Amino acid sequence: MNLVDFGRFSDPALLILASLADGPKHGYGMMMDIEMMTGMRLGAGTLYGALARLESSGLIKPLAVKDRRHPYQLTTKGAAALREQLSLLQKLASAGLKRLAGT
């Protein structure tokens, strides 16, 4: 599954997947976690735009409602997509850093 298909939501989708990598979280939990991880604050509209796409693509799934909040969890497909995206980014980062070092 390629997150590029998500258009402007591809980056927020990747952040959500990364946030869910260590366990289920609800919307506000993801927002706080992403802010802590990256320093970026996702707006509610962006978060749910990405989250809805991830759910309809089967990359995340909702768990039972707790205190009116719906926690979400990575699916196996979602974990595979995250791994694929992160290794791609890792390759890109190391290639870019090597090139920078060469200049």
Next chain:
Amino acid sequence: MSLRRWLIQLYPRPWRERYADEFEVLLEECLHSPLDVFDIMLGALDAHLEVPYELNWRLMNMVNKLRTSILIVFASYIGFVIGGMSLYGLADDSPMADLMKTRTDISLLASWIIIEVGAVIALLAVVIGGLPIAWTVIRRALTTSRQDFGLLLIPVFALLALILYDGFIVSIGLGLVHIPGIIPEVSPDNFPIGNRLVIAGKMLVFVLGAIASTAAVWKIIMHSSLEENALNIPGRTKPMKIYEYAFTLSVVTSLAMLLVLVATAAWGGSSYSALPQVFAENRGLLLTNTTGSFIFTLVVMSVSTFVAFFGVVRGYLARKPAA
């Protein structure tokens, strides 16, 4: 209308049906600036423009509704069984049973046979319809979800509680258990089985167990995504989705419940014509008035059947493609 509600109203209906509740909770915590409002408005616009995703939401919404409809029929069937047990208590060892045994009243016997046939059909439909879901859920619970496994134990504990209760009563009856001041010593003359308190206790254990088990099954199914699971049905070229299959069987269950309800009303009518005096006696549930007990049974069965048909109609409308 609050700003939060107004912003949620900007989203398309299928999106709201799926996300509005949790989105509102999120907005309670993070709607601080005009930039947040702008971001939500952009998200709403995007949700309107993304047709494929709207179709997906429709699909998810359909699956959710179908799943809830199946569970509504299942829960109402459990309610119907409680009504059925009350009817059985009324008929068992009664003058009506004697009339049926001697075949002196054909209409009474015929309606009772229809009740039994309907009850068997309803039970079979629940078992056959529920087995593939139960099997998939049990398999998943054993391999991946510890929480589901815990929930699956609730029906087992409910059954154990019923067996333990019976064992406890029998041991009192046999004089094996007696607590001075609380449980008196018994003799063969005051054996507690058949006692009103003992029956009420057993009914309480049964009803609480049935409610807890139904709630556990409901919770497990509601967060199991089984919509991709399908079954190969003999005579069908394409596999049938597991929820579609269970829904078809839930229609059979509901129709069988209606059949039993009508036959029960007919049985009550025939019983009253044949033995009106019995309806003035106290042969009902917990030795209460027979008429009151029969009306209670009919009300429980009617409400359960009505709720089951509500579930069926809801499921049918969810499956119907949007115009």
